[in-house]
Amino acid sequence: MRPDPDPADPESPTPGHGRPVVRLKPKAEARAIRHGFPWVYADELVTDRRTQGLAPGALAVLEDGERRPLGLVTVNTTSKIIARMLDRDPAAVIDRAWFVARLERALALRARLYAAPFYRLVHAEADGLPGLIIDRFGDVAVIQPNAAWAETHLAALVDALVTVTGVASVIKNATGRSRALEGLGEETALLRGALSGPVAVPMNGATYMADLIGGQKTGLFFDQRPNHAFAAALARDARVLDMFTHVGGFALAALAGGAVSALAVDASAPALALAGQGAVASGLAERLAMRQGDAFQVLEALGAEGASFDLVICDPPAFAPAKPALEAGLRAYERLARLAAPLVAPGGYLVLCSCSHAADLSAFRNASARGIGRGGRRAQLIHTGGAGPDHPMLPQLAESGYLKALFFRLDG
Numbered sequence: 001m002r003p004d005p006d007p008a009d010p011e012s013p014t015p016g017h018g019r020p021v022v023r024l025k026p027k028a029e030a031r032a033i034r035h036g037f038p039w040v041y042a043d044e045l046v047t048d049r050r051t052q053g054l055a056p057g058a059l060a061v062l063e064d065g066e067r068r069p070l071g072l073v074t075v076n077t078t079s080k081i082i083a084r085m086l087d088r089d090p091a092a093v094i095d096r097a098w099f100v101a102r103l104e105r106a107l108a109l110r111a112r113l114y115a116a117p118f119y120r121l122v123h124a125e126a127d128g129l130p131g132l133i134i135d136r137f138g139d140v141a142v143i144q145p146n147a148a149w150a151e152t153h154l155a156a157l158v159d160a161l162v163t164v165t166g167v168a169s170v171i172k173n174a175t176g177r178s179r180a181l182e183g184l185g186e187e188t189a190l191l192r193g194a195l196s197g198p199v200a201v202p203m204n205g206a207t208y209m210a211d212l213i214g215g216q217k218t219g220l221f222f223d224q225r226p227n228h229a230f231a232a233a234l235a236r237d238a239r240v241l242d243m244f245t246h247v248g249g250f251a252l253a254a255l256a257g258g259a260v261s262a263l264a265v266d267a268s269a270p271a272l273a274l275a276g277q278g279a280v281a282s283g284l285a286e287r288l289a290m291r292q293g294d295a296f297q298v299l300e301a302l303g304a305e306g307a308s309f310d311l312v313i314c315d316p317p318a319f320a321p322a323k324p325a326l327e328a329g330l331r332a333y334e335r336l337a338r339l340a341a342p343l344v345a346p347g348g349y350l351v352l353c354s355c356s357h358a359a360d361l362s363a364f365r366n367a368s369a370r371g372i373g374r375g376g377r378r379a380q381l382i383h384t385g386g387a388g389p390d391h392p393m394l395p396q397l398a399e400s401g402y403l404k405a406l407f408f409r410l411d412g
Contacts, residue, residue: 019090020060022051022075022083023067030064033071033085036396038125040073040083052077056183057148061090074130074149078183084130084147094153099160102128107164110136110390118201119390120222121165126394131178134161135218137199137210139168142218143191146178158191169193171212173219177321188213198274200281204228205256207281208247209274216271220247223387224315227353227405230385231313232257234349234407238310241265241302241343243295243336248275248288250313250351255284259311263289265298299339312340313351315405320356329356330367337371341410344377350408357399364404372408383407 024030028044040062045051054060056076062083063069069090073083086094106127110119121141122134131147141161145151151174158170170192179186190213198209201220210219228250235254242251245264252275255262266272272290279285291298295316314336320329337352344350350372354364361384372379385405387393393401 018061019072020050020054020058020075021063022046022054022060022073023063024065024070026065028065030070032396033062033064036394038085038130038394038397039081042077042080042082045082047077047082051075057150057152059086059094059149074147076148076182079148079181084125084149086130086149094149094156096156096160096163099153099157100164103160103164109392113389116202117165118203118222120388121390123391124400125397126392126400131182132157133218135220135222136165136167137201137212137219139166140171140193140195140199140212141165141167141169142171142173142212144173144176144178144218146174146176146182146184148182148184151184154191162192167193169195171195173212173217176217198277204232204253205282206248206252206284207278208252209277209281210247211270211274214270215274216246216268221249223355223391223403224249224353224405225388225390227351227385228253230383230405230407231311231349231351232259235259235311238348239308239345241307241309241312243299243312243314243340244316245275245290246271246315248278249315251275251288252278252282252284254311254313255279255287256282259287261287261289263291263309265291265293265295267292267294296335296339299336299343303339303342307343308345309343310345310348311351312344312348313353314340315351315353318356319354320358323358326356326358326363329359330363333359333364333367334371334374337368338375339371341372341375341377341379344410346411348410349382350379350410351405352408353403353405355403357402359404360398361404365406368406368408372410378411379408380411381406382409 062073072087121136132150133144174187201208212219232253236258240254240259240262251262251264279288319332320326387403
């Protein structure tokens, strides 16, 4: 049953007053939208004066070229993704109850998957909340409202989040490239509760320390959890090199899995300090060494030193975050593989990761293979990993399946 209109909500329909209507251009393909694709690009929508006058994040009914309704969308004319599908029901009311229903559905999946409440709770479009990320760290939740509509409805979202999960503290981490593309500014703020210092996160037998306010993104990358576990299975009695370690990443998981030593490398001193705190909390500090510096320079230096490791992992930031950067990004992935491969002992393992949306699996795999070959090594690809199931993929949206992890075994 549709709830009664809320006169205090400017987006709530009132009797006799419909929502704004936006329409696809006559030649735009509506079939993809009907089959679940969640985005409308700027060149697909009629942008008359009325549409241009809509405030960023406004709600509107999307129609096809023949004026048949397709659903309720949020509109931002400053973005290349000019409309995002919120609900297939054009009359849906985006209020606290609507958020509660979406969050309950998202929580049901994570509660079945994980015994402890440490996971990505909302993965944007794949959880029916486009442009919105929520990571949960026990009784703390970190929200990334990367789309204008989420900013507009933030109060209702936070109320629903607290109701559904029972978290005591909520942090808004509004930074990054996605917000800039939406025309949004950056802000980090504590919206509910209190927080004092980093949060301890148990994962794969180790304890990670996450800085939820001052750290990168939401403070920790849950998406790599299954790849950490697979690497840990290869790490028993191994000497490990973890490039781009962030707060301990693969290194702590490998040590928890029985590695004899791990060298964790990152350009960020604060991230390495958190990695060290995590090693202490995990009882692994005696086997962890850390080195600060640019990854490519460190790899070159290790090669000059004749260093050798049984397991080498490279998990860089996105080298190709968008299509214009694809060619340069693939060259960077190839170079990384070329520098890392000679550091792997005969019969050892090389793990190469990419979180670039623009570089698909085939392109990334080919760049990695070229780099390994240029590094003078031959390889077997033994496993291909992706993000954990708390980062579900929307089948119609390839961008939601961004993470790739390639596990190679290298010959002598």
